[in-house]
Structure formats: structure tokens, C-alpha cells
Amino acid sequence: MAVPDVAVAPVDEGFWNRTRKVGAFLLALGVLAAVLFGALATNQQARFTLSETEGGAALSVNGTTGAIAFGIITAAAGAALLAGLSKRWFTLVLGVGLVAFVLSFLCWQVSAAPAGRNFMPLVNIVRGTFILALPLIFGALAGVLCERTGVVNVAIEGQLLMGAFAGALFGSISGDVWVGLVAAALGGAFISLLLAVFAIRYLVDQVVIGVVLNLLAVGITGFLYERLMQTDAQRYNSAPRFSNWEIPLLKDIPVVGPALFRGNIFLYLGLLLVLVIHIGLFRTRWGLRTRSVGEHPTAADTLGVRVQALRYRNVIVAGMVAGIGGASYTLALYSFTKNMIGGKGFIALAALIFGRWSPTGALLAALFFGFADQLGTYLSAINSIIPSQFLAMLPYLATILAVAGLVGRVRAPAADGKPYIKG
Incomplete structure (x- = not known):
């Protein structure tokens, strides 16, 4: 006969619960992105084209500005989680922070790419x-x-x-x-x-x-x-x-x-x-x-x-x-x-x-x-x-x-x- 599972009471994690730990990690990522990616990016435009080639419509942003701005957004998302944001907002804020970090990284990479390759075909x-x-x-x-x-x-x-x-x-x-x-x-x-x-x-x-x-x-x-x-x-x-x-x-x-x-x-x-x-x-x-x-x-x-x-x-x-x-x-x-x-x-x-x-x-x-x-x-x-x-x-x-x-x-x-x- 299979034995039923016994319910276990949730453990009090104290101040450093999961939300705050992820927030601290995200804050550190944001600071890293703003400082490091911002320094390594160039002032060339990072172009995200809506077609498969360099020509045509594109979303463009200055490499350095974009890397710093998206890094700040990542850090802000981390700070919000670190401050003890409600759990119902956790997934949304985490998603925004991670996407912003990736965009900061891409602003650096795309803007620093050789001429003719400094675009990302979405x-x-x-x-x-x-x-x-x-x-x-x-x-x-x-x-x-x-x-x-x-x-x-x-x-x-x-x-x-x-x-x-x-x-x-x-x-x-x-x-x-x-x-x-x-x-x-x-x-x-x-x-x-x-x-x-x-x-x-x-x-x-x-x-x-x-x-x-x-x-x-x-x-x-x-x-x-x-x-x-x-x-x-x-x-x-x-x-x-x-x-x-x-x-x-x-x-x-x-x-x-x-x-x-x-x-x-x-x-x-x-x-x-x-x-x-x-x-x-x-x-x-x-x-x-x-x-x-x-x-x-x-x-x-x-x-x-x-x-x-x-x-x-x-x-x-x-x-x-x-x-x-x-x-x-x-x-x-x-x-x-x-x-x-x-x-x-x-x-x-x-x-x-x-x-x-x-x-x-x-x-x-x-x-x-x-x-x-x-x-x-x-x-x-x-x-x-x-x-x-x-x-x-x-x-x-x-x-x-x-x-x-x-x-x-x-x-x-x-x-x-x-x-x-x-x-």
C-alpha cells in the first residue's frame, strides 16, 4: 500500500528569501551591464532589423546609451525585488530585468561588430x-x-x-x-x-x-x-x-x-x-x-x-x-x-x-x-x-x-x- 505524503509546513526563510536573493543577483547584473557593457560598447548605432538583411526598417539605438540604459533598467528591477516586492509581481519583474540585461549585452555586441555586420536580423x-x-x-x-x-x-x-x-x-x-x-x-x-x-x-x-x-x-x-x-x-x-x-x-x-x-x-x-x-x-x-x-x-x-x-x-x-x-x-x-x-x-x-x-x-x-x-x-x-x-x-x-x-x-x-x- 502506498503511503500518503505528509504535509510539511513552509520554512521561514527570514529576510533573505528567494525574492530578495534573486533581486540582489539581478541588481548586480544591472550594475555590471551598465558599467562594463556601457564601457565596451561604441557610439555606433546598434540596429535590430525587421527583415533578414541589413536594409529595410530597423530599430536603432546608440550602442553606449542603450547598454547603459538597459543596464539601469535591470538594476531597477533587481532593486524592486530586493525591496520585497509582492510575490505576484515576481515573474513579471524578473522577466523585465532579464530581457533588459540581454538587450544591454546586445547593444554592446551589435554596436561593436565590424562594419556591415553591426545589425541583428530579428x-x-x-x-x-x-x-x-x-x-x-x-x-x-x-x-x-x-x-x-x-x-x-x-x-x-x-x-x-x-x-x-x-x-x-x-x-x-x-x-x-x-x-x-x-x-x-x-x-x-x-x-x-x-x-x-x-x-x-x-x-x-x-x-x-x-x-x-x-x-x-x-x-x-x-x-x-x-x-x-x-x-x-x-x-x-x-x-x-x-x-x-x-x-x-x-x-x-x-x-x-x-x-x-x-x-x-x-x-x-x-x-x-x-x-x-x-x-x-x-x-x-x-x-x-x-x-x-x-x-x-x-x-x-x-x-x-x-x-x-x-x-x-x-x-x-x-x-x-x-x-x-x-x-x-x-x-x-x-x-x-x-x-x-x-x-x-x-x-x-x-x-x-x-x-x-x-x-x-x-x-x-x-x-x-x-x-x-x-x-x-x-x-x-x-x-x-x-x-x-x-x-x-x-x-x-x-x-x-x-x-x-x-x-x-x-x-x-x-x-x-x-x-x-x-x-
């Missing part, structure tokens, strides 16, 4: 953010489906990788992109089925089995890549690609239109799944049962919910979602290479936590990490003085800061990671 930035966030969105949604039902999904990395491999292999053999998409979903489901069997049926530690399944996916795909794809890439690693679908009228909206409404099926499907899973979790009987199983499976079982069967279904569906996310690499962008996911599954897991186990929160967190990745690419393109090794670290550094420093106290579903044994 269309490319937004488009790149969504493209890089796509596998994170699918992976985080897979995590939501699993963990809301009480199963920790550390195997997101393996599900993404197996989906990418299966999509490339079967898409190449069949010459049909839709066959590749179905194969990708089944590839992710295969890893999820193993997770479900070992975690739900045999009660293996869910974190341990997740790590093992990631290694299994790396081994299987790496072996078959060397035996098949590397020896005959034309036959086994040349899958057709989904073309972009343009939505009339919406595609012409400045900045957002070219980025969101001239995308491929993975972009539209990812955004649609966020909406569907959010409505499903919080507006349907299935969602109520899923959340009850994730919080208190004993009580759900007493009310007639088939706990184990629901967990099996949700975990397998989660694998299909992650598998499709892996196919966003091989059926839209690249040919398959060994271990091509490169840790994105773990960033998706961080996005799940950062988004507080919510589909919409996971989407926003994935976009945050996608922007960090795209920013590194942009800074490399303008020959930033920041070392390329540090730029490559940006998405992972953003992950650490977000989860360790900004999330604060979050509560996973109460039964997350706890095997259920029917009494």
Missing part, C-alpha cells in the same frame, strides 16, 4: 529560436506526459535519438517522408515501452533505467549507423525532407510571420501539441485521471482508475511525441550522425522542470533555451570577441542558471518516481 533570430527549440518542445512534452502520471522520464535523450535514427533510416529506404515520420514515432515508443515495462512492471529505479536506456539508444543507433548508413549513405541516410508550409496573410506579419508561418510540419505540430496536451491535462477526464495518478495513485485506484494501465499508455504516447521531435532533425534539417542529439534530451528535462510540469511553461522554457543557442550562433557569425567555446556553452549555461537559480522551489507531482504496488 527574423533570423526568432526563426532560429523556434527551430532550435523544436526538439526541446517535443522532449519536454514527453516529460510532462510521463511525470504527470508518476513516471520520471530521464530517457528523453534516447527517445529523441531513436526517433531521429528511425526517421532517417525508414524515410531513406521507403523514399516517403511520412513513412519516416511514423517510424520515428515508433522508434521513440520503443524506448518508452522499455521504460514502462522496467519502471512500472518490474519496479526498477526510474532514474537508473532512464540512463541505461539512453546508453542503449546510443549503442543501437551508433552500431547501425556504422554498419548501414556510413557504408551506403545514399540508400540508408538520404531521407526526403518536409517542405515549409506558408500560411497566407499570416506569413506577412513583420518578424513573427516569416518565423512562425513559413515553417514545416514539426513547427505547427509542436505548437498544436502544446495546446492539445494543455487542454487535455486541465480540461478533460483523461487529464484529471492522469494528474490524480501522478499525485495520489492509491486514491485514484480506490475511485476505479486503472493506475498501471494509464501509466503504460501515457509513457508510450510520450515516447511517440519525443520520437517525432527527433525526426525534426533528420526529416527537416540534417542527415543522421552518431549521437546527434547531443544532450538536448537533458535540456528538455530541464525545460520541463523550469516550466513547472506544465505544457505552456515547458514551451516558454524551451524557447528560452533555444534563444540562448541561437544567440551563440549569431555572436559567432559577427566575430564576437567572446571565445567560441563560451558561446557553445550558452544553452547549457542558461539551463544551469534557470534550473538552479531562477526556478526556486518547485514541486513535482507527489507520486513522481514512486512505483505503485496495488495493495
